Amino acid sequence: VTVILALMSGATLLTVLIAVACHVLRQYADRRRARLSAVPRRALVSLVADEHASEAQLDLLAGLPAGVWRAVAPTAIGMLAKLRGDARVALAAVFERRGMVSQALRDLATGSPIRRGRAAVLLGSLARHDAVPGLCALLDDRHREVRLAAVRALALIGDVSAAQPLLASVIGRRPTPPQLIADALAKLGPAVLPSLLDALRDPRPPVRLSAVNAIHQLGATGARTSLVAALRTDESVEVRRLAARALGRLGTRSALAPLIDATGPDQPLPVRAEATLAIGEWASADAVDVLGSLLADDHYPVAHAAARALLRTGPAGLATLRRAAAAPDTTAQAHATEALTLAGHQPDHGFAATGHAS
Amino acid sequence: VSGAGISGILGPIDVGILSYFVLVNTLQLALVCLAALDTTQYRRRRPFAGFNDAYRSALTPPVSILMPAYNEAACIVEAVRASLALRYPRFELIVIDDGSTDGTFERLRAHFDLVVVPRVIPRDVAVRGVVRSVHLPARPVGSDPETLVVVRKDNGGKADAVNTGINLARHPLVCMVDADSVLDPDALLSVVKPFIDEPARVAATGGVVRVANGCRVLAGRIVETAMPRQWLARIQVVEYLRSFLLGRTGWSRVGGLVIISGAFGVFRRDLLIELGGVSRDCIGEDAELVVRLHRRLRERRADYDVVFVAEPVAWSEVPTTARILSRQRRRWHRGITEILIRHRVMLGRPRYGRIGLVVLPYYVVFEVLAPLVELSAVVLIPVALAVNAVDFAFAGQFLLVAYVYAILVSLVAVVFEELSFHRYHRWSDLVAIVLAAILENLGYRQFTAVCQLRGSWDAVRGRKHVWGTMPRAGFTGAELSRSS
Numbered sequence: 124v125t126v127i128l129a130l131m132s133g134a135t136l137l138t139v140l141i142a143v144a145c146h147v148l149r150q151y152a153d154r155r156r157a158r159l160s161a162v163p164r165r166a167l168v169s170l171v172a173d174e175h176a177s178e179a180q181l182d183l184l185a186g187l188p189a190g191v192w193r194a195v196a197p198t199a200i201g202m203l204a205k206l207r208g209d210a211r212v213a214l215a216a217v218f219e220r221r222g223m224v225s226q227a228l229r230d231l232a233t234g235s236p237i238r239r240g241r242a243a244v245l246l247g248s249l250a251r252h253d254a255v256p257g258l259c260a261l262l263d264d265r266h267r268e269v270r271l272a273a274v275r276a277l278a279l280i281g282d283v284s285a286a287q288p289l290l291a292s293v294i295g296r297r298p299t300p301p302q303l304i305a306d307a308l309a310k311l312g313p314a315v316l317p318s319l320l321d322a323l324r325d326p327r328p329p330v331r332l333s334a335v336n337a338i339h340q341l342g343a344t345g346a347r348t349s350l351v352a353a354l355r356t357d358e359s360v361e362v363r364r365l366a367a368r369a370l371g372r373l374g375t376r377s378a379l380a381p382l383i384d385a386t387g388p389d390q391p392l393p394v395r396a397e398a399t400l401a402i403g404e405w406a407s408a409d410a411v412d413v414l415g416s417l418l419a420d421d422h423y424p425v426a427h428a429a430a431r432a433l434l435r436t437g438p439a440g441l442a443t444l445r446r447a448a449a450a451p452d453t454t455a456q457a458h459a460t461e462a463l464t465l466a467g468h469q470p471d472h473g474f475a476a477t478g479h480a481s
Numbered sequence: 482v483s484g485a486g487i488s489g490i491l492g493p494i495d496v497g498i499l500s501y502f503v504l505v506n507t508l509q510l511a512l513v514c515l516a517a518l519d520t521t522q523y524r525r526r527r528p529f530a531g532f533n534d535a536y537r538s539a540l541t542p543p544v545s546i547l548m549p550a551y552n553e554a555a556c557i558v559e560a561v562r563a564s565l566a567l568r569y570p571r572f573e574l575i576v577i578d579d580g581s582t583d584g585t586f587e588r589l590r591a592h593f594d595l596v597v598v599p600r601v602i603p604r605d606v607a608v609r610g611v612v613r614s615v616h617l618p619a620r621p622v623g624s625d626p627e628t629l630v631v632v633r634k635d636n637g638g639k640a641d642a643v644n645t646g647i648n649l650a651r652h653p654l655v656c657m658v659d660a661d662s663v664l665d666p667d668a669l670l671s672v673v674k675p676f677i678d679e680p681a682r683v684a685a686t687g688g689v690v691r692v693a694n695g696c697r698v699l700a701g702r703i704v705e706t707a708m709p710r711q712w713l714a715r716i717q718v719v720e721y722l723r724s725f726l727l728g729r730t731g732w733s734r735v736g737g738l739v740i741i742s743g744a745f746g747v748f749r750r751d752l753l754i755e756l757g758g759v760s761r762d763c764i765g766e767d768a769e770l771v772v773r774l775h776r777r778l779r780e781r782r783a784d785y786d787v788v789f790v791a792e793p794v795a796w797s798e799v800p801t802t803a804r805i806l807s808r809q810r811r812r813w814h815r816g817i818t819e820i821l822i823r824h825r826v827m828l829g830r831p832r833y834g835r836i837g838l839v840v841l842p843y844y845v846v847f848e849v850l851a852p853l854v855e856l857s858a859v860v861l862i863p864v865a866l867a868v869n870a871v872d873f874a875f876a877g878q879f880l881l882v883a884y885v886y887a888i889l890v891s892l893v894a895v896v897f898e899e900l901s902f903h904r905y906h907r908w909s910d911l912v913a914i915v916l917a918a919i920l921e922n923l924g925y926r927q928f929t930a931v932c933q934l935r936g937s938w939d940a941v942r943g944r945k946h947v948w949g950t951m952p953r954a955g956f957t958g959a960e961l962s963r964s965s
Binding site: 125127128131132134135138139141142143145146149150197204236237240241243244266267268269271272275300302303305306336340423424426427454457458460461464465 | 525526528529530531533534538539540598599600601603617626627677678679680681878881882885886888889892893895896899900903906908911915
């Protein structure tokens with residue numbers, strides 16, 4: 124026990140010394156980083172602020188010693204994502220001249236997940252199309268953070284050839300969440316639509332989820348027929364719900380009938396609520412009667428969505444809400460009163476918090 | 482019973498107690514090391530984790546922040562202002578005034594110009610206290626007029642207030658925060674990030690809570706971190722660091738996180754509704770909710786995860802008097818005991834995986850029983866020495882080993898804080914935190930052990946629950962500890 128006590132005491136003392144050493148080193152490192160980055164940071168700001176970057180400015184940043192560049196590199200990479208036009212081209216040239224682009228392309232296949240992830244961020248920020256194959260390979264990376272960094276990088280590059288690998292990654296060995304893939308697909312632009320329409324017919328629900336979500340973000344009117352078909356017949360409730368939402372955003376008149384059908388009592392509750400909101404999205408007076416009847420729905424999400432939707436349908440919707448609000452105490456009255464008050468239209472009576480069984 | 486007989490009994494008991502101390506500290510050290518591993522990875526990968534993308538993405542899920550409040554007049558306005566200033570693309574803040582009598586609501590009404598509005602409240606979760614009124618600011622505080630919602634209800638307890646908030650929540654994720662907490666600007670984005678990265682798997686996330694005493698708060702933001710001036714609060718800084726930050730990170734690393742602080746946790750609303758909301762008859766309602774979540778999802782054989790996020794953080798005031806600390810620890814330990822009694826069916830059952838086989842048994846042996854063993858040592862070791870059941874030198878050295886080991890574990894946590902988070906910059910802070918790690922073992926642990934034992938006794942006796950309020954200094958002062 125004496126020996127153990129001596130060892131333990133020694134370890135405790137050593138731990139205190141390590142804590143002190145860490146504190147000293149941290150303070151030294153912070154001061155050094157601040158000192159080293161002061162000049163190059165000014166040079167960076169000057170480079171991106173000037174309308175036409177001079178060779179001297181580029182040479183200054185490209186010739187910085189590695190230690191100095193390391194202190195300012197995170198700022199430079201952060202700037203890349205926010206810049207557009209000549210400033211971005213100039214900053215990209217700095218990375219190119221420092222050999223960081225070719226290094227990053229090599230790092231995509233390196234053994235270190237940290238280097239792979241950082242390479243993906245840099246190449247994405249630089250929108251390097253030659254990195255697309257390497258980044259697509261990372262969609263199956265062992266490390267989740269690297270896979271997600273690759274998804275974001277592909278979205279930034281915006282190369283439509285990444286659409287199929289992105290869609291495939293939602294059902295791969297190491298699947299990526301459909302929402303994230305949808306976000307990336309939407310950022311590839313309208314050219315991705317044919318791939319998305321194909322994906323809507325895929326037998327695997329995660330692929331269809333990604334596609335319908337991406338279509339919603341794109342607001343692609345060319346997808347209307349496919350969305351209506353998805354809303355009517357898809358076996359996944361979530362796909363149907365998202366199809367309703369996407370149709371609401373598209374706002375084409377011919378989608379009204381299928382959306383009204385989707386609010387029927389025989390439909391799943393999430394689909395009914397989303398379809399109700401979608402109808403309200405494009406302020407069609409034709410939908411007022413349907414929305415008025417949904418105000419009295421037994422299910423809170425549907426009745427609530429109907430009230431909010433009616434607010435958007437102009438004078439006819441407001442009149443319906445006012446009639447409902449003036450009616451005897453019912454579910455419809457409560458929802459109508461809430462919606463009118465929120466929109467700044469005072470109902471003709473007092474109000475209070477009301478319950479609604481869900 | 483003869484002297485020899487007493488010696489024969491006390492000797493092994495004392496050795497057992499001392500061995501128990503060593504084992505507790507070894508397990509804590511293991512958790513700290515696991516946390517170090519996890520946090521190092523997290524920090525190295527953070528540059529490509531895509532936080533800015535999450536902030537800009539249209540698909541980042543909107544969040545309903547629930548802030549139950551009971552007699553929080555001192556800090557409620559600052560807490561609401563801080564929450565409204567969070568860096569997150571879309572959220573609503575629902576403040577639930579649970580029948581406060583100290584003017585909590587009046588302060589909110591005056592500051593945010595609240596007006597009463599009608600609201601249909603779904604009854605997804607059963608509540609006891611009647612909702613009296615719902616209020617919105619006359620001038621919206623965000624792009625959405627319902628960014629801030631204040632609800633007044635009859636007093637029904639914290640759990641009832643949270644359940645009312647769950648009913649009112651419009652968004653798929655629900656974040657629970659305490660009215661006396663100050664969140665870092667990116668805190669919400671960080672705790673929601675796991676839901677974005679793995680939406681199908683993540684059921685809940687917990688954020689770390691640190692000690693706000695001594696820190697400078699400006700406009701609802703921590704602008705300068707510093708150690709508190711009171712030693713009681715300083716010791717709690719070490720305790721929070723070791724047990725709450727690193728301990729929970731360690732448990733999260735092995736998929737065994739069962740405590741998410743009510744001061745900062747995010748849950749899927751659909752799961753909360755499925756569970757029937759927060760339990761109203763358990764004093765540790767936040768931890769009970771997580772254990773119940775594990776239980777339900779394990780019974781359903783779901784593939785899920787409960788994640789702890791070590792940074793950024795929520796800051797909360799800690800007690801600065803022995804009386805308040807005693808009340809708090811009694812309440813906490815009562816909560817843990819109640820949870821373990823309520824979910825005893827999970828103990829040792831393979832069906833509940835590592836939660837039933839490892840985590841809950843750990844809590845029984847090394848949390849609930851710990852104060853009993855600690856206080857037994859205080860009584861039995863002197864008795865054993867008096868009857869010569871153990872050798873004086875051996876007992877003294879063994880006791881020293883146990884306490885030095887405990888100090889070592891705390892200091893390892895301090896080193897890790899220096900290496901990774903480095904929240905305290907001043908030399909005086911480092912000296913204070915090292916001394917606090919030593920002082921913790923000289924009276925503080927024994928004092929809290931007494932409080933904890935009383936808490937467990939309360940649980941066994943089933944005494945009536947009350948809101949766990951703590952007098953607040955408020956966040957408006959320059960430094961929390963100095964203004965209190």
